Amino acid sequence: MALSTISLLLFALFLAIFHLIIVPLKGALVRLRANYNPKGLQLDPEDGVQPHTGPVITSFFVMLSRARRLEGWSGLYKGLMPTLLLSLVLAFFSALFLDASLSGQRNHGAYSPPTSGIWSTLIYSIFLMLVSLPALIVTYRSITTPYRLPYLGPFYSLRVLLTPTELRKPWVLYLTPGLLAAEILYICYVVIGLRALRGLLLPSLSQSDDSQPRDFSPRSFIIYLAISLFSTVILCPLEVISTRLAVQRNHDSAEFNSVAQEEVGDAEDLPEYSPAEDVIGLRNEKDPYLGLVDCAKRIIDEEGWRALYRGWWLTMLFGVFGAFT
Template identity: 80%
Template sequence: MALSITTLLLFSLFLAIFLLVTVPLTGALVRLRANYNPKGLQLDPEDGVQPHTGPVITSFFVMLSRVRQLEGWSGLMKGMMPTLLSNAILSLFSAIFLDASLSSPSNQGVYNSPTSRMWGTLLYSIFLMFVSLPAIIITYRSITTPYRLPYIGPFHSLRVLLTPTELRKPWILYLTPGLLATELLHISYVVIALRALRHMLLPSLSQADDSPLQDLSPRSLIVYLAISLFSTAILCPLEVISTRLAVQRNHESAESNSVVQEEVGDADDLPEYSPAEDVIGMRNDKDPYLGLVDCAKRIIDEEGWGTLYRGWWLTMMFGVFGAFA
């Protein structure tokens, strides 16, 4: 596909609007789901007990307001650079190698592919997930870090966001306990279960071309939308778990010394957004989640079932919009 100037301009305009709208909303949602808020007392390093003193926030809009209050407008735009770079690279890759349209919003995103076939979409989504997984980790960590990262200076930022082990062995990001499995489950459910169901109930919506809808049964549409709504019960916990695992740092490998926790000193010269008060509380890396199941169990035991459904209405809203994507 030839990349004309008009196509590039439309792509740039769409990407700019996309970033201005989604970066603050995504930042608030990531912070809300990453915020560690245990119900009881926690062990300190000397095996004593101490109460958790982090903020208790369970509402998306309260979190959005808190970020604006403590970190200002610049805090709302945290994560913009990795989001910009990852979306631009993935979109250009899809346009050059997969003949996707840069100027079409319908071709943006992991679950939207140039082919409408279920298995083609699944393979496409899994491939893009592998490509974008490090970008997801870096983006989520840049959102939750208290430090003001430079917009220009990616290597300095990476030394703050990644541990020495992750910098020496970048592939270890793919081995982040449970993260890859969580993303694969999420993609498989959306593509295999929901898309296959849409193809059976609403074949008109699965057409690859832009031909007018025919034989769209209101009953089938209601059934599919109802199933999409109930799918929130499965998808939202996976998204919360994915967020928790992505912001969890990988330290020394088990074969070296799993007790040693690396200290990163590259943040010493960076100012903080809110030195007096943290926007969110983070779980201690010295007691990490060990995988998908362990993360889910600990969240339920330490913080309650409701934590797995933070931002559930956003998951439900995206699920409904996805029915017509």
């Protein structure tokens, strides 16, 4: 009983420290990738032509500094509550249904997918993605919203972040054009591609038990490391596209956009973090992305191919780290 209490306390401490560090960094990355920065002119709501006046930011650290300057420390922790709740749900889901100890030697206070095989890992990962997809959408929108949402008012916050259509029909979140496809492609590449390749080239790293490791080949390690680094070329655009599609809200009619609905909804009484200047600019939802391919094509046409690689070094860093854990 005492050991169990200590384990829970250690897990709570780990979770608090983890989110204290990761939430501001994640927030800056989401803002950077969601920021709409077209190269040329755009149409205004009356179909006139006007130059884009949003912030031109292409650096992660510049975005982090800008968010701190305009929104303060509280702005850096936007998205904390949905991120924390999702972490708790996934952790206890793993503990209850996957027999994963919160303080086990392999978990170090976290949760991990099953290691019984590629296909079981794929099914688990897709199921976990489906469970967490609405939370991901809410988290990304809470990070990019200009409004000060209450930490302990989840239902009020949802009325601000979601459209009336999404509140009436929550399953519409799964039908966000291209988002589900982008997430599944990402998972399939990581699980079927990288994990299968790791099992082939580096079987000693794929062992799930504590038995004696098999022979380790430096040549195979270098090959796998190079492929993991190159995977950034594929994974980073999928992450950018997922971010853009997650913050794009769903409406019954394309005649309505998020700003118009927020102005007549519950957000009208909420204070803004930075009333004088927005941290980022979002794309007008009157002309939404129609899917994964359409999103990629429009980003390239409107903002240039470099926009698909915002934060690429973070994708590479976490990709290589995850490849060997």
